[in-house]
Each structure stands twice: as structure tokens, then as C-alpha cells.
Amino acid sequence: MASKAARKAIYLQKLHTHLKDNNKHLLIVSADNLCVNQVQAIRQGLRPHSSVVMGKNSFMRRSLEIHAPSAGKPAFVGAIPHINGKVGLILTDCDPEEVSETVAGYKLEPLVCSSMDIGMCSLWQWLLGFHMNLLTK
Numbered sequence: 001m002a003s004k005a006a007r008k009a010i011y012l013q014k015l016h017t018h019l020k021d022n023n024k025h026l027l028i029v030s031a032d033n034l035c036v037n038q039v040q041a042i043r044q045g046l047r048p049h050s051s052v053v054m055g056k057n058s059f060m061r062r063s064l065e066i067h068a069p070s071a072g073k074p075a076f077v078g079a080i081p082h083i084n085g086k087v088g089l090i091l092t093d094c095d096p097e098e099v100s101e102t103v104a105g106y107k108l109e110p111l112v113c114s115s116m117d118i119g120m121c122s123l124w125q126w127l128l129g130f131h132m133n134l135l136t137k
Contacts, residue, residue: 050092
């Protein structure tokens with residue numbers, strides 16, 4: 001198994017090759033509550049003309065900061081502040097509106113939350129209700 005530094009270098013090199021391709025547009029898409037099958041279906045649907053890059057936000061920011069100006073795409077650096085949360089990058093040479101319509105055309109159903117999520121939610125509701133009762137007394 002490769003070391004941590006080697007895996008990071010491989011990932012940065014992969015992002016660099018995606019940036020060097022003839023991709024003229026960069027779209028940032030939210031990936032909250034999506035399962036692996038849904039992301040894979042979107043990747044397969046966009047594969048002929050686009051590439052979907054998912055990964056750690058710090059790596060995506062760092063790669064854009066380092067490799068976008070050298071790849072002749074300095075405008076991509078402006079997207080760095082918008083990479084936060086669970087997001088993915090779509091690099092495409094097609095019309096961005098067509099790509100966004102293609103992604104929106106998939107029937108994406110959010111994941112069902114686990115019992116732990118429900119338990120934490122009810123705990124927070126209970127704590128908030130308890131705190132509000134103390135304030136009103």
C-alpha cells in the first residue's frame with residue numbers, strides 16, 4: 001500500500017491532468033446526501049464530455065491554486081472560496097447550462113438518515129426545549 005504522501009501526490013497529479021485537458025468550464029456541485037450509486041450514475045452520464053472530480057476540499061483548493069494558472073486557466077482560481085462542504089467539481093468543455101440540466105435530470109433521492117442521526121436530532125430538540133423552558137421561568 002502506498003504511503004500517505006504518495007497517495008496525495010497521485011491525487012494532485014490526477015487533478016492536474018484533469019485541469020490540463022480541454023476543459024473550458026468549471027462547475028461546483030453539491031454532493032450532500034448522495035449515495036455512491038447516484039454519483040456513479042452522474043459520472044457515467046457525463047463521461048463523454050466532462051469529468052467529475054470528488055475528493056477532499058483542501059486537495060481540490062490546493063490543486064486549483066497551484067495548477068490552474070500553469071494550465072492556462074487562471075479564472076478557476078476564483079472558485080477556491082466556494083469549495084466548502086460536500087462538493088464536487090465538474091470540468092467540462094460543453095455548455096455549462098447543458099451540463100447542469102443533465103445533472104438535474106437524474107432522479108436524486110436523499111439518503112435515509114440513520115437511527116443515530118434521529119437520536120442526535122431528538123437529543124438536540126430536547127436540550128433546546130429544556131433550555132427554552134428555563135429561560136421562560
